[in-house]
Structures are given as C-alpha cells and as structure tokens.
Amino acid sequence: MGTATSTANQRVDIRRNDTVKVITGRDKGKEGRVLRVFPGEAKLLVEHVMIVKKHVRPNPQRNVKGGIAEQESPISISNVQLLCATCGPVRIGHEVRGDRKVRVCRKCGTTLDK
Helix, strand or coil: CCCCCCCCCCCCCCCCCCCEEECCCCCCCEEEEEEECCCCCEEECCCCCEEEEEEECHHHHHHHEEEEEEEEEEEEEEHHEEEECCCEEEEEEEECCCEEEEEEECCCCEEEEC
16 A cells, blocks of 8 residues: 655745756756746746657647647756855755745855845
8 A cells, every 4th residue: 555645735945937957867957947836746847957849739720830849847846956146056044034034045145035
C-alpha cells in the first residue's frame, strides 16, 4: 500500500516574473524569468528552460499553423534558486519590515520584493 503525498499546503517562495537559475537537471546553469507557478504540483514554468517539442495540428480558426512547435515544460521548484541582484543564486528568508512580510536574501540581507 502506497501513501498519498499531498502538496496542497506547500509554501512557494518563488513568484511570477522572478528571475531564477537552474541548479540541477538537463538545463543546469540556465537563467530565466518565471512565467507561471503551479504550487499544487511544486513546479514552475521558466522562460527558455526545459524546452520540449509538441506536435500541433493546424487550426485555421485560431490562425495556428501545424507542425512541431517548441514550448516550455514545468520544472520542479527544488531544481531552481532565486537570483539576488548582488549575490547571484540564493536561498530565501522572510522578515517583517515595517508592516509587510518581505522576502530577503539569506547571504546579504537585501529585500527581494519590489
């Protein structure tokens, strides 16, 4: 008997439009902007990372040409790190500054939120 693992309450520290660096996997070393976050699956869609080929049928109504298209595939959150403007790839901490809870760089302490 297998146990079901639930990631419904997983906290995701990476948000849309953040810049991340891939630290492991086939695209190790690549950097990109986060296009979409899937917190329930613990995955991210990162621009120009984890590119796969998809066979697309032509659809004249939507003005789509058929053929083999390339698109991004979701990558696990554990395989990426957020980029700090000064330090590079870092782990994320949380602090209360003023009346807001903000994300901070664990190396230099700068605020990662805009």
